[in-house]
């Protein structure tokens with residue numbers, strides 16, 4: 001198993017946002033964690049990425065315990081977070097955003113990765129000198145994913161990449177994720193958009209108020225009446 005979270009507990013003061021969550025991701029998989037607003041999705045991803053410290057539990061990647069590591073060390077191990085709300089730098093150009101994402105790399109490696117990111121996202125290359133703020137929502141999301149590609153990593157963590165995007169752009173973004181996965185990147189996707197997430201992921205976990213309520217193959221979960229009622233509009 002590439003990645004495993006075991007009995008994770010995370011709180012903000014006395015708010016217990018994540019309560020005993022366990023799940024696994026195997027190498028090469030796309031796994032999704034679906035849940036409504038406030039279920040604890042971002043808390044879980046931010047804890048994995050080293051931005052929050054858990055109260056208890058294990059987070060193991062490639063045999064390494066991530067819990068004591070800071071965000072920078074987690075990136076160095078090969079995990080790349082695409083945070084909620086994209087968080088690109090609006091006052092920097094597309095190119096500058098990408099350079100910043102790879103600041104720790106040598107010039108040759110950085111240029112190579114930026115070139116590869118532009119090959120995957122030609123729309124971004126056309127807009128390389130454009131400021132982040134002036135990109136459309138879909139382009140900003142592309143930039144957020146491209147940035148994670150430049151940072152590098154075998155394991156990409158995505159926090160609601162569909163948020164705020166028109167359905168056609170959501171399809172584009174998910175198609176890109178599928179390609180990135182096909183080329184060897186393992187993906188953990190958290191989403192409110194259960195419909196799309198269950199289409200792209202082979203396996204899924206359903207998160208409700210900080211706990212995993214259901215899990216299984218996506219093809220089974222889409223047929224589950226509880227999932228249909230709560231997440232797929234009946």
Ligand SMILES: Nc1ncnc2c1ncn2[C@@H]1O[C@H](COP(=O)(O)OP(=O)(O)O)[C@@H](O)[C@H]1O
Nearest residue numbers: 012015017035036037038039040041042043044
């Ligand atoms: N910085 C914070 N301080 C206090 N409570 C927080 C903070 N961030 C999130 N929460 C609470 O933790 C719970 C889970 O939030 P979050 O992980 O953001 O959910 P999701 O990403 O699934 O919408 C919610 O009840 C939310 O209000």
Ligand SMILES: [Mg+2]
Nearest residue numbers: 041042043084
């Ligand atoms: Mg969130």
